[in-house]
């Protein structure tokens with residue numbers, strides 16, 4: 001199976017922390033993941049620059065990772081503790097770490113970086129293959145914002161500021177969408193478009209069942225706020241049967 005394209009190149013990796021590390025919910029994320037790992041071992045799929053993995057390790061969890069992008073891994077390696085995390089370079093839908101964990105997790109909407117249903121199904125199977133019996137798989141992602149699309153409209157602006165414009169363009173038939181970005185940096189501008197596949201919570205539950213896991217909890221956020229019809233995102237927890 002060919003490796004998927006890597007949109008996280010040197011420049012994206014360099015800018016990533018400045019754009020994403022100021023995460024107000026990070027402490028709660030770490031507390032919840034520590035509980036869900038039963039204070040044991042964890043594998044982060046798409047570990048990136050270690051935004052979550054490094055504080056989780058500092059909280060006492062032994063963390064490993066799978067990651068496609070060498071430049072993202074290089075950023076992680078430069079940080080305190082970064083050299084001590086075991087990382088396999090490869091596709092989270094197929095790469096093997098060859099051991100079983102208490103917890104496997106995939107956060108920050110990254111399930112959507114797999115752009116076909118087949119890849120997402122294989123990712124669930126790969127997560128289950130890395131879990132001990134009774135271990136947990138956790139996904140944090142958004143509920144597809146389709147109800148915000150007016151009739152015959154296929155684009156939604158998600159950010160308009162002095163330095164960044166972001167527009168998502170949807171294909172409802174395939175569940176694919178492309179995030180178009182325009183960043184303004186002084187006198188220059190950078191344009192970038194990245195493909196994704198959105199996925200419904202109930203579709204994720206079916207993928208989990210196919211992989212031998214069942215839903216244990218679904219919250220709106222890491223604080224365990226109840227998930228309702230109004231929730232626009234979710235943290236879902238499945239257990240390996």
Ligand SMILES: C[S@@+](CC[C@H](N)C(=O)[O-])C[C@H]1O[C@@H](n2cnc3c(N)ncnc32)[C@H](O)[C@@H]1O
Pocket residue numbers: 004008020045046047048049050051052066067068069072090091092093107108110113114
């Ligand atoms: C939005 S970042 C999230 C990084 C990190 N988990 C975090 O929360 O900050 C998405 C990451 O997914 C990685 N990625 C994308 N597709 C992947 C794949 N098929 N297999 C492994 N990693 C992948 C990218 O290289 C990038 O590091």
